[in-house]
Amino acid sequence: MSTWAQVKENKKIGEGIFRLRLEAPDIAAMAQPGQFVMLRVSHGLDPLLARPFSIHGVDGGDLFILYKVVGKGTRLLSLKRPGNKTLSLWGPLGKGFDLDMQRPVLVAGGMGIAPLAFAAQRLGSQGKEAPLLCGLLSTKGFENLTGSISALVEATAERGRVTWATEDGSAGHHGLVTHLLESALSSFPDSSPCGGVLACGPMPMLKAVAQICAQHKVPCQVSLEAPMACGLGACLGCVIPATGGGYVRACQEGPVMDAKAVDWERL
Amino acid sequence: MSQPNLAVTVGRDRPVHLKNPVIAASGTFGYGLEYAGQLDLAGLGGLVTKGVSLKPRQGNPPPRICETAAGMLNAIGLANVGLEVFLRDKLPALKPHGVPVVVNLYGESVAEFVELARALDQAPGVAALELNVSCPNVSGGGMAFGCHPGPVGEITSAVRAATALPLWVKLTPNVGDIVPIALAAQAAGADALSLINTLLGMAIDARSRRPRLGNIVGGLSGPAIKPVGLRMVWQVARAVSIPVVGMGGILSGEDAAEYLLAGASAVQVGTANFVDPGSCLRVAQELAAFCQAQGIADVNELKGGLKV
Ligand SMILES: Cc1cc2nc3c(=O)[nH]c(=O)nc-3n(C[C@H](O)[C@H](O)[C@H](O)COP(=O)(O)OP(=O)(O)OC[C@H]3O[C@@H](n4cnc5c(N)ncnc54)[C@H](O)[C@@H]3O)c2cc1C
Ligand SMILES: Cc1cc2nc3c(=O)[nH]c(=O)nc-3n(C[C@H](O)[C@H](O)[C@H](O)COP(=O)(O)O)c2cc1C
Ligand code: FES
Numbered sequence: 001m002s003t004w005a006q007v008k009e010n011k012k013i014g015e016g017i018f019r020l021r022l023e024a025p026d027i028a029a030m031a032q033p034g035q036f037v038m039l040r041v042s043h044g045l046d047p048l049l050a051r052p053f054s055i056h057g058v059d060g061g062d063l064f065i066l067y068k069v070v071g072k073g074t075r076l077l078s079l080k081r082p083g084n085k086t087l088s089l090w091g092p093l094g095k096g097f098d099l100d101m102q103r104p105v106l107v108a109g110g111m112g113i114a115p116l117a118f119a120a121q122r123l124g125s126q127g128k129e130a131p132l133l134c135g136l137l138s139t140k141g142f143e144n145l146t147g148s149i150s151a152l153v154e155a156t157a158e159r160g161r162v163t164w165a166t167e168d169g170s171a172g173h174h175g176l177v178t179h180l181l182e183s184a185l186s187s188f189p190d191s192s193p194c195g196g197v198l199a200c201g202p203m204p205m206l207k208a209v210a211q212i213c214a215q216h217k218v219p220c221q222v223s224l225e226a227p228m229a230c231g232l233g234a235c236l237g238c239v240i241p242a243t244g245g246g247y248v249r250a251c252q253e254g255p256v257m258d259a260k261a262v263d264w265e266r267l
Numbered sequence: 268m269s270q271p272n273l274a275v276t277v278g279r280d281r282p283v284h285l286k287n288p289v290i291a292a293s294g295t296f297g298y299g300l301e302y303a304g305q306l307d308l309a310g311l312g313g314l315v316t317k318g319v320s321l322k323p324r325q326g327n328p329p330p331r332i333c334e335t336a337a338g339m340l341n342a343i344g345l346a347n348v349g350l351e352v353f354l355r356d357k358l359p360a361l362k363p364h365g366v367p368v369v370v371n372l373y374g375e376s377v378a379e380f381v382e383l384a385r386a387l388d389q390a391p392g393v394a395a396l397e398l399n400v401s402c403p404n405v406s407g408g409g410m411a412f413g414c415h416p417g418p419v420g421e422i423t424s425a426v427r428a429a430t431a432l433p434l435w436v437k438l439t440p441n442v443g444d445i446v447p448i449a450l451a452a453q454a455a456g457a458d459a460l461s462l463i464n465t466l467l468g469m470a471i472d473a474r475s476r477r478p479r480l481g482n483i484v485g486g487l488s489g490p491a492i493k494p495v496g497l498r499m500v501w502q503v504a505r506a507v508s509i510p511v512v513g514m515g516g517i518l519s520g521e522d523a524a525e526y527l528l529a530g531a532s533a534v535q536v537g538t539a540n541f542v543d544p545g546s547c548l549r550v551a552q553e554l555a556a557f558c559q560a561q562g563i564a565d566v567n568e569l570k571g572g573l574k575v
Binding site: 001002040045046047048049050088090226227228229230232233234235236237238239240241245246247 | 294295296297301302305306317325326329330331332333334336337338339341343346489490518538540541542543544545548
């Protein structure tokens with residue numbers, strides 16, 4: 001059953017990027033990093049279907065969603081103002097990140113930052129050092145986003161650390177986030193290697209991350225996207241090609257999957 | 268006024284008793300188990316499983332779904348676990364939920380439909396069979412059968428001979444005249460008719476110049492198709508003497524009432540399950556409230572009550 005959640009904040013924190021704070025105590029209590037919710041952006045018939053969004057974090061009974069305006073639904077969502085506005089949603093859904101590892105490295109591309117900031121917080125609160133590598137095209141127009149992510153991760157996780165890469169060199173490393181990953185993985189001593197990479201971002205980036213991890217023999221978990229209708233494993237609309245043939249459901253066997261279980265060639 | 272009666276019976280010779288007329292539609296409710304954490308399945312009139320075939324099917328390449336104005340297109344390609352796993356894992360797991368289970372069947376030939384029906388005839392916990400002779404997303408069988416009275420009659424009578432279970436035949440709307448097909452199914456021994464399946468459609472991304480579905484074409488469902496569903500249910504219900512289970516775009520209790528007025532004995536709710544996983548129960552509750560507000564003591568009073 002879907003629940004109704006009050007919009008407590010819907011704040012623009014970058015060009016076309018918003019952070020939504022919803023009062024959803026039942027979902028917040030159960031949420032694990034990498035899981036998502038299905039959120040309806042309007043009560044009407046168009047758009048009809050709910051949209052999947054990663055859980056960006058929780059604060060008490062509140063749930064955060066970090067989203068980018070890409071189409072009709074997200075545009076409507078960006079117009080919601082706090083107050084007596086309520087939205088319908090269901091979750092938490094899907095398989096999240098397995099955080100049971102030593103010396104993880106987190107890699108985010110673009111909106112992939114949404115679930116990974118949450119993972120970084122959780123790992124940090126377990127006392128684990130969890131460097132978060134973030135790639136953006138540019139930080140121009142996104143100063144608030146980068147600032148708020150760094151503050152979020154570094155404040156809640158004592159040992160959190162955020163490193164940025166931008167393709168235009170406007171901040172941090174000038175180049176791809178995968179460069180940061182390669183040097184991060186190489187910097188681990190052989191005696192205590194990286195225990196696993198957690199990644200979320202555009203498909204080409206995830207594919208590259210999976211390749212780098214395979215070369216370094218480091219386990220890699222990727223969070224994948226697919227169009228979804230039910231989010232519950234029922235409609236079979238969200239499938240991802242699986243290694244060895246056939247498909248798996250992004251909403252059920254994913255969205256977080258072992259990179260080796262994904263057939264990257266057919267994706 | 269006291270609570271109206273919502274219980275309905277679908278079929279005469281092989282009746283299926285439902286506590287309310289709202290059934291979850293095939294393909295939108297998985298095997299039911301996927302929704303068990305979302306709502307109390309026992310509150311449903313019934314549920315129809317995803318179409319089951321003899322062998323497991325992987326289905327079509329993605330993307331398999333895309334949203335359209337007040338609806339969606341799907342081209343799942345009847346992906347399913349196959350008969351063996353269905354009988355071993357899905358059907359027994361549904362039993363404790365105490366909900367009538369209608370098994371939707373998909374075969375590529377008459378012989379396959381018969382083999383499926385035989386196997387399910389022996390399985391405990393099947394309330395009825397629903398023959399999918401109308402899926403638009405697979406070549407070979409499906410809609411190819413469903414478009415002509417001859418093959419529909421042939422499959423129906425072959426399956427009729429293979430099972431004592433109530434037999435519902437699900438019809439496609441992608442035909443010029445649905446009435447002769449409905450009559451053929453009735454003559455061949457169908458206990459009820461389910462309609463409508465999805466309308467064949469297509470969506471294009473003009474910028475990339477690509478179809479939005481991997482299968483290029485797919486089936487349209489949701490509120491956008493309700494007028495077509497109502498029209499066809501009305502046409503068929505007037506022409507046949509067996510019950511009609513109506514569907515297409517039902518989101519609310521009032522939508523369900525419209526189908527009953529058009530002549531349906533029960534309804535199925537499909538795409539609405541994606542709008543809210545609790546939709547089937549909500550539709551049943553709203554239907555009760557509608558009856559109460561209208562001073563209707565028994566939901567069966569609505570059936571065929573259209574004033575023309
Ligand atoms: C598990 C999961 C988690 C997600 N988490 C986030 C998140 O934290 N923040 C965020 O901003 N977005 C996230 N997304 C993507 C988000 O669901 C889409 O951006 C959203 O559905 C677009 O809706 P729209 O109505 O604005 O766009 P539409 O008008 O529906 O489409 C606009 C464009 O977005 C593309 N699109 C539509 N749906 C998806 C989708 N599910 N995945 C990728 N592209 C899509 C379309 O192909 C089209 O190009 C996630 C998707 C999944 C599957
Ligand atoms: C994703 C999806 C999968 C479906 N799969 C099946 C199926 O396996 N067998 C079948 O008979 N109908 C299938 N249908 C059709 C529905 O059962 C129903 O007839 C149709 O969607 C119209 O109802 P609605 O508008 O309420 O969704 C499917 C529909 C959808 C949206
Ligand atoms: S979204 Fe329906 S099965 Fe994954």
